Every structure is written in structure tokens, then in C-alpha cells.
Amino acid sequence: MGTVGGSICHADPAGDWGAVMLAVGAEFVLKSAGGERVLPAAGFFQGPFTTGLQSNEVMTEIRIPVGTGKSGGTYLKLERKVGDFASVAAAVHMSSGRGRVASAGIGLCAVGAHSIKATAAEAALVGQEPTDDVIAAAARLAGEAARTESGHSGSAEYKRDVARVFVQRGLHTAVKRAQGAAA
Numbered sequence: 102m103g104t105v106g107g108s109i110c111h112a113d114p115a116g117d118w119g120a121v122m123l124a125v126g127a128e129f130v131l132k133s134a135g136g137e138r139v140l141p142a143a144g145f146f147q148g149p150f151t152t153g154l155q156s157n158e159v160m161t162e163i164r165i166p167v168g169t170g171k172s173g174g175t176y177l178k179l180e181r182k183v184g185d186f187a188s189v190a191a192a193v194h195m196s197s198g199r200g201r202v203a204s205a206g207i208g209l210c211a212v213g214a215h216s217i218k219a220t221a222a223e224a225a226l227v228g229q230e231p232t233d234d235v236i237a238a239a240a241r242l243a244g245e246a247a248r249t250e251s252g253h254s255g256s257a258e259y260k261r262d263v264a265r266v267f268v269q270r271g272l273h274t275a276v277k278r279a280q281g282a283a284a
């Protein structure tokens with residue numbers, strides 16, 4: 102009976118929802134006896150099990166913007182067996198207009214001390230035609246954003262490369278979905 106908010110506030114670096122919230126550009130409403138504030142997902146995740154929440158605050162709302170253009174996205178997860186935490190995962194979301202990428206969001210899971218927003222990869226997409234080369238270059242930047250160490254789920258090099266491949270595959274799927282095609 103876990104909740105999405107509980108998972109986000111728990112901030113496990115391998116938790117699925119953090120990467121998704123970074124990709125879709127979510128905002129979190131935090132309430133305390135003193136009032137309410139809204140924090141963007143970007144910057145909320147600060148370290149393992151550490152967030153921008155104050156000890157007297159409760160997350161009461163998650164806001165996900167609805168874009169104006171056509172959009173699509175996906176979440177790709179490598180797990181040792183079904184139901185496991187991610188060894189590596191990537192969330193990708195994009196919107197398009199006039200054949201170009203209008204906005205792009207990429208969140209990485211389990212490749213660092215917290216969920217990572219691959220900002221350089223996102224910036225490399227915006228305004229571009231989503232060609233194979235543009236997508237491959239953005240995916241390489243996303244792989245470089247991974248700050249992972251070798252461990253029981255694989256070497257650092259392997260996990261960075263899985264992140265790159267997932268972002269590349271995810272972007273191709275997102276483009277197809279934004280165009281209204283089955284993916």
C-alpha cells in the first residue's frame with residue numbers, strides 16, 4: 102500500500118518515482134503549520150534518502166504540467182528479477198512541435214547518490230530535429246551524467262552504458278509516441 106508521495110519523500114536513489122518526476126518536470130507542494138511552499142523536482146533530491154523537505158513538512162500534492170504540444174515518454178528499467186529495485190533505470194519525456202523537440206526531460210535512477218536530472222542531455226535536444234544522431238548525442242550526455250560506482254548490480258562503466266542505451270531507446274519511443282504512433 103505504498104504511496105507515490107511516500108516513495109518520493111523516502112528518496113531511495115534506486116526508487117523509480119524520482120527519475121519519473123524529474124523527467125516530467127513535476128512540482129511538489131509541501132505543507133507545514135507555518136504554511137505552504139512549492140518545490141520543483143529538480144533540486145528536491147539531494148542525497149541518499151535526503152530531500153529538500155523540512156522535518157515539519159508533509160508533501161500534500163504532486164503537480165505534473167500538461168504540455169500544449171504533442172508529447173510522449175517512457176520508463177525503462179533494468180532489474181535482476183521482476184519486483185526488484187532498479188539496477189539502472191531511465192525516465193524520458195518530450196514534447197514536439199513543427200518537427201522539433203519543444204521540451205525534453207530525462208531522469209536517471211540508481212546511477213548516483215540520488216535521482217539525477219540529465220540537464221545537458223535535455224538541453225542538447227531542445228530546438229533540434231530528433232534525428233538518430235541528435236538522439237545518440239543526447240544519450241551519450243545522459244550516460245556521462247551518471248555518477249555511479251561499481252557494486253553488486255554491475256560495474257560503474259556497465260551501468261553508465263545501460264543508462265546511455267536506455268535514454269537512447271527511450272527517446273526513440275518518446276518521439277514515436279509524440280507523433281501519435283504505436284511504440
Ligand SMILES: Cc1cc2nc3c(=O)[nH]c(=O)nc-3n(C[C@H](O)[C@H](O)[C@H](O)COP(=O)(O)OP(=O)(O)OC[C@H]3O[C@@H](n4cnc5c(N)ncnc54)[C@H](O)[C@@H]3O)c2cc1C
Nearest residue numbers: 103104106107108110111116117118158159160184185186
Ligand atoms: C519488497 C519491496 C520492494 C520494493 N521495490 C521497489 C521498486 O522496485 N521500486 C521502488 O521505487 N520502490 C520499491 N520499494 C519501495 C517502496 O516503493 C517504498 O517503500 C514506498 O513507495 C514508500 O511509500 P510509503 O507510502 O509506504 O512511504 P512510507 O514508508 O510510509 O514513508 C517513507 C518515508 O517518507 C516519509 N513520508 C511518507 N509520505 C510522506 C509525505 N506525504 N510527506 C512527507 N514525508 C512522507 C515517511 O515519514 C518516511 O520517512 C520496494 C519496497 C519493498 C518493501
